[in-house]
Amino acid sequence: MAYTDLDNEVVKVDAVTFDYSNAASPVIDQLTLALKKSEITFLIGPSGSGKTTLLKLLAGLLEPGAGDITIQGVSLKRANSSERRATLRKVAMTFQRSGLFDSKTVLENLIFPLQELNRLSFEKALAEAEKVLDLVELKGHESKLPHEVSGGMQKRVGIGRALALSPEVVFYDDPTAGLDPITSKNIIELIIQIQKENKTTNLISTSDLDLAVNISRKIASKIAFLFEGKILQIGTADEILGSINPVIHQFTRGLLEGPLTKGAR
């Protein structure tokens, strides 16, 4: 099935189920979701709800046990290996722990994918990497190793590396995890600025409800609430905040009593 503009859903998740071999219940359970072209969607939910697993499934790093994922009209399940590779080359992901190659400098982390995937010469890859360095405001830090820069800078390098290959779909796995509120806001602002320039389709997972709500209101994006491997609700920030679902209600209000903490106390 070819992708057309009539079908504005760039990423479709159709009844996907996934479980780790040692897990008692599926981490992702019959999950259905669609991401529209050039939109930012926030994915929120409590820790352990399956956010990272879902992003890894979407990026092709994990294989669903059941169901299918379609990216730009190409079913990852039915595509042959070259179609699948070509489709996944349009997808990028940033990792919660940054996933930077710790033996390579900041600049080498950006050059590496350009040389490996785009087969660019060193000079061309360097020129491209320097543009990305400018974009993520890391000029002056290019010769440092990942552990020599701050957590916020590591996230920026991760974002830069993801964007170096000009992806059409980007998944951000908790890009503000462990960062102070100002750095978190800067990172999200950077993601929004990049999205506006490149018109990418983005899914941003976060546990930071306030940040997701504030940004979602500002750019009129949607929030999807994930719990026990299922999307409980998708809607605007106000719809999520006003949800009568007891799980979402407890999460958004930060209540100690409720289904999320049942049996935990």
Next chain:
Amino acid sequence: MNYFLKNRKFRWRREETLEQMYVLGVQSIPIIVVSLAFIGLMMILELAFHMRLVLKHDSLVPAFSAVLMVRELGPVITCLLLTSRIGAGIAAEIGSMKVTEQLDALKLLSIDPFDYLVIPRWIGSVFAALSLTMISIAVALGGGALLAAQKLGTSSGEYFNTVFFFVKFPDVLRCLIKAFVFGTIIPFIASYQGFSCELGSAAVGEAATQAVVRASLSIIIADFLLTYLFYAI
């Protein structure tokens, strides 16, 4: 295991391979050469003592020590020492790459971690095992010649004449086959431990320990099987 066996297109990675040859081979020279030199000296002393005790003469000490060194101790001790030096390092490096999501980042870039991480380490390890075995045997024999001159009164000429009379080309070939097999065992077991490492720093330590234990055991078992095979054919 499917991960290791599935169809793959290998890409020659010159820089990574040369780096691994340096890290695994060249940087292992001091510990292995010094260790084998002292093992060679100790062997001369032990053989001389027991030969005098039982046979009442020690003229065959150079022959026995050289044959034992080329057939067994050279490749086995070298590769056991290599296991402790590089096996833990490979498992810990790959394990920590898994924990810090670097392996996922490689896969996302359509880079096969096996191709990128294991093949250069395999070539580096085989290079290290073959070259260090030869170097350490040469050093052990050289040290043995000096000690034999001191303790047994055997001149260097006599020593090496005896050595070359008893050590034949098939012995050297078998020694190289063993070194190749052991040099292959180390990175594959260590990489497997790294790839199958659980998340967490304790798990990385456990993967490193298991890599050394399993690779050492595998080398000892493989040595027996190869020796059995060589005598059978």
